[in-house]
Amino acid sequence: MFAAVFEDNYRTKGLRRNLVKQIENKGIRDTRVLEAINNVPRHYFFDQALLEHAYQDKAFPIGEGQTISQPYTVAFQTELLEVEPGNKILEIxxxxxxxxCILLELGAKVITIEYQKKLYEQTRKVLPKMGYNATFLQGDGSQGVPRHAPFDRIIVxxxxxxxxxxxxxxxxxxGILVIPVGDNQRQKMVKVKKIEENKISKKEYDLFSFVPLxxxxxxxx
Ligand code: SAM
Known part of the structure; x- marks a missing residue:
């Protein structure tokens, strides 16, 4: 995982534009989200030898039994999240x-928590080298992160x-929470809006397949 050298050239930019077109054709309409996908070099997250996989609209193994999500899924969740510049976002x-990186491109302040120590260690070291700065935490995000709360947005x-x-x-x-909910095979994307302190609205969307929380x-x- 992760390219040895971070280099974005004519070829990778072209491949990325094609990926954005594919995602747009699948129904993503928010131009800011499409622009963010166009701005983040996804091949930086792949070994050089796997470059062709980086710009296919597919999830890909990243070690420790986990995956980098499918670009369409990332775009779908991000669109539902309605990110505004300056939002404080918790990513679980x-x-x-x-x-x-996509959330940072949208001008958010990102606090991100990872359960697996090895992934946490790798990612917190590499992202700043790509020019992306977030707050990296390790632990059980299913409980949220009370010491950094409240959040404008939460994405699981x-x-x-x-x-x-x-x-x-x-x-x-x-605030808005976007979370896939279901069994350990398939989950419906759920968007929760906190309308008042004790009142929420909840809307369900398409089925996806995530690794278990x-x-x-x-x-x-
Ligand atoms: N957002 C990631 C990306 O852009 O590459 C994809 C995430 S992968 C589909 C799901 C991640 O959630 C895995 O790395 C997994 O270890 C992590 N995870 C699972 N349960 C968690 C928990 N309770 N708290 C924090 N992270 C968790």
Whole structure:
């Protein structure tokens, strides 16, 4: 995982434009999200020998049994999140850091938490070298991160059995949570809006297939 040298050239920029077209054809309409996908060199997250995989609209293994999400899925979740510049966003499931880069491109302040120590160590070292600066944490994100709460937005990039209550509690009023919820095979994308302190709205979208959310409010250890 991760390219040895971070170099973005004519070829990789062209491949990325094609990827953006594919995602647009699948229904992503938010031009800011498409622009963010166009700006983040996804091949930086791949070994040089795997360059051709970087610009296919597919998830890809990143080690430790985890994946870098499919670009369309990243775009779908990001569009639902309605990111505004300056938003404080909690991402649960740092993985490769690709989704965090997309949120940073949109002008957000990103706090991202990863369960697996090795992935956390790798990603927190590499992202700043690519020019992306977030707050990296290690631990069980299914409980949120109370010491950094409240958040304008929360995005969960692993499949949960339920919408964890602490995540709703840690959202600001007017805030949005996007989380895949279902069994450990398939999950519906769910968007939760916190309308008032004790009132939420909830909308369900398409089915996706994420790796399981671990931890207390996930599928356990
Ligand atoms: N957002 C990632 C990216 O852009 O590459 C993709 C994430 S991958 C589909 C899901 C990640 O969630 C995995 O790295 C996994 O270890 C992590 N994860 C699972 N349960 C977690 C938890 N309770 N807290 C934090 N991270 C968790």
């Amino acid at each position: 499931g740092t993985g490769s850091g690709y989704q965090a 990039t692993a499949g949960a059995p339920i919408v964890p209550k602490p995540l709703i509690e840690q959202l600001k009023v007017g 671990k931890g207390k409010h996930g599928w356990g250890n």
